[in-house]
Amino acid sequence: MNNITDIHYGPLPEDSPYVKPFRFHYTQNGKEKSWDLLKVHDSVSIVIFNVTRKKLVFVKQFRPAVYHGIISSDGVQPGSIDMKKYPPELAVTMELCAGIIDKPISTIEIAREEVLEECGYDIPVERIEEIIRYRSGVGTSGAEQTLFYAEVTDEDKIASAGGGVDDEIIDVVEYDLEEARKLTDKGSVISSPPSFLFGLLWFLTNRAPKN
Amino acid sequence: MNNITDIHYGPLPEDSPYVKPFRFHYTQNGKEKSWDLLKVHDSVSIVIFNVTRKKLVFVKQFRPAVYHGIISSDGVQPGSIDMKKYPPELAVTMELCAGIIDKPISTIEIAREEVLEECGYDIPVERIEEIIRYRSGVGTSGAEQTLFYAEVTDEDKIASAGGGVDDEIIDVVEYDLEEARKLTDKGSVISSPPSFLFGLLWFLTNRAPKN
Numbered sequence: 001m002n003n004i005t006d007i008h009y010g011p012l013p014e015d016s017p018y019v020k021p022f023r024f025h026y027t028q029n030g031k032e033k034s035w036d037l038l039k040v041h042d043s044v045s046i047v048i049f050n051v052t053r054k055k056l057v058f059v060k061q062f063r064p065a066v067y068h069g070i071i072s073s074d075g076v077q078p079g080s081i082d083m084k085k086y087p088p089e090l091a092v093t094m095e096l097c098a099g100i101i102d103k104p105i106s107t108i109e110i111a112r113e114e115v116l117e118e119c120g121y122d123i124p125v126e127r128i129e130e131i132i133r134y135r136s137g138v139g140t141s142g143a144e145q146t147l148f149y150a151e152v153t154d155e156d157k158i159a160s161a162g163g164g165v166d167d168e169i170i171d172v173v174e175y176d177l178e179e180a181r182k183l184t185d186k187g188s189v190i191s192s193p194p195s196f197l198f199g200l201l202w203f204l205t206n207r208a209p210k211n
Numbered sequence: 212m213n214n215i216t217d218i219h220y221g222p223l224p225e226d227s228p229y230v231k232p233f234r235f236h237y238t239q240n241g242k243e244k245s246w247d248l249l250k251v252h253d254s255v256s257i258v259i260f261n262v263t264r265k266k267l268v269f270v271k272q273f274r275p276a277v278y279h280g281i282i283s284s285d286g287v288q289p290g291s292i293d294m295k296k297y298p299p300e301l302a303v304t305m306e307l308c309a310g311i312i313d314k315p316i317s318t319i320e321i322a323r324e325e326v327l328e329e330c331g332y333d334i335p336v337e338r339i340e341e342i343i344r345y346r347s348g349v350g351t352s353g354a355e356q357t358l359f360y361a362e363v364t365d366e367d368k369i370a371s372a373g374g375g376v377d378d379e380i381i382d383v384v385e386y387d388l389e390e391a392r393k394l395t396d397k398g399s400v401i402s403s404p405p406s407f408l409f410g411l412l413w414f415l416t417n418r419a420p421k422n
Contacts, residue, residue, distance in 0.1 A: 003240050004238065006236070006238040006243075007235070007236070007237045008236050008237075009234065009235055009236065010233065010234045011233060012233050012247055016247045018247040019232050019351055021230050021249070022222060022223050023220065023221045023222065023224065023227070024218070024220055024276075025217070025219050025221060026217060027215065028214065028273065028380060029214050029380070031378070033378065035229075036227045037230065037275060040280075040350070042280075042284055062239065064235040064248060065248040065348065065352050065353035066346050067235075067353070068235060068250070069251075069253075069346065069353030069355060070353070072250055073253055073355065088237075093349050095349060129397075131397050132395070132396075132397065132400075132401065133400040133401070134399075134400075134401050134402075134403050134405055134407075135277050135280065135401075135404055136348075137347075137404060138306060138403075138404045139251070139274075140229070140276055140352070141280065141351070142274060142275075142277030142278070142279060142302070143284075144284065145405070167244065184416075185343075186341075186343065186417070187343070188344070188345075189343075190344070190345050190346075192345050192346060192349075193347070193348060193405070194345055194347065194404065194405040194406035194409045196345075197345060198405045198409040198412060201409060201416065202408075204416075205395075205412065205415075205416060206397070
C-alpha cells in the first residue's frame, strides 16, 4: 500500500483549505490571555462489526502527521531523513472507519458514506446507531466527533467498493475479538488515535457477543 | 472559575511557540501528494483514583479550541459572538490530568509533576504505572501520548497544590464509579477528548474495585 518516497516539508500556504491557524484572545478573571489554535472539521467514526465472520473491521493508512511526529520526537530535521531508519510503515495507523463532515448532509449520512467508501459495506442509515459525541481534540483544535456503531454482513459487501475514494489509499483489515482486545492491554504501543481505543473498548464492553 | 469576557481572534504570529503549521510533501505509488499539518508536543495523561474515597480525579478547564469549535460549527463569525447564547461554560471540558512533554526529564517524571501541579497529590514515580502509548492525533498532528495510572490517598494531598501553575485555572473534580461509568454510556454528549473516555473505560474494565 505504501511505496512512499521523497518526503520533504515546506511552508504552509496561506490559503490551505485544511489547516487554518489563528490566535484566539480572551480575558479570564481580568487577565488578558491568548491561545493558538486551528479550525478543523467536525467528523464521524464508526465501529464496524461483521457479524457473519465475527470480525471487527478497521482501516490502515499512511499518516503524514504521525510520520512527522515520530521523526520530530527524535530531532530529525526535514532534508536529512534516513528512510531506512524511518520507513514509512512506522506511520501506518490502525483506525476506525472515519471521515470529516464536509458536505451539507446529516452526520449519519456521512457515516453511511464512509462505511461504503472506506470499507465497502453498503448499509442503510437505519442500521447505524449513534453512540457518543465528544471533542476530537481540546488543545489546538476542538471539533466534535460522533461515534457510531454498525453491524454488517458479508452480503452487504460491494466487491468494487472500499479502499477510499479519489487519492485515498486505505487498507481494510479485520480482527477477531481476542486479537482486538489485546490492543487495549497494558504495555501496548499502538499507532492509533485514542478514539480507536475508546471505540474498540466500548464495543468489547457493550456489544461484543459473549461466545 | 471562568468569568471570561472579550473573546476575539487574530492572525497566527509567525513565531508561535505552540502551533507550527507546515506542508508535508511525499510521493506515494508514483504520485506526488501533500498534507498540511502542525507540530505539537508529545504528552502524558494520567488516570488518578483516590482509594481513600473511591473516587476518580479529573480536571475541568476552559478550552479556547473547544469554544471555537462550537461557535464555528454554527457559522458564528469572530467579532459577532453572542456570549449569552454561547457562554464560556459550554467549552469547559472534563479531562484526565495531563500535560505536554516540554522538559528534558523522563515521561513518568512529567506525569508525576502534572499529578502534583494540576491535582495536588504528591506521589513518587514508583506509584505511577505506564499503561499504553498511542498517537494523540492522526490527521493534522501525530504526537505520541502516554497514558498512566496512579492510585492516590488523602494523605498524599498537599493542601496548597493543585489547580495548575502560572496562568492555568484548573478545577479538580471527583467522580464515584457509577457516575463515571455513565459518562461512557450510549447517548452521552461530552465535552471531553477521546483519551478521557478511553482512560476512564480502561480503568473501569481493568482496575476498578468490584465492590
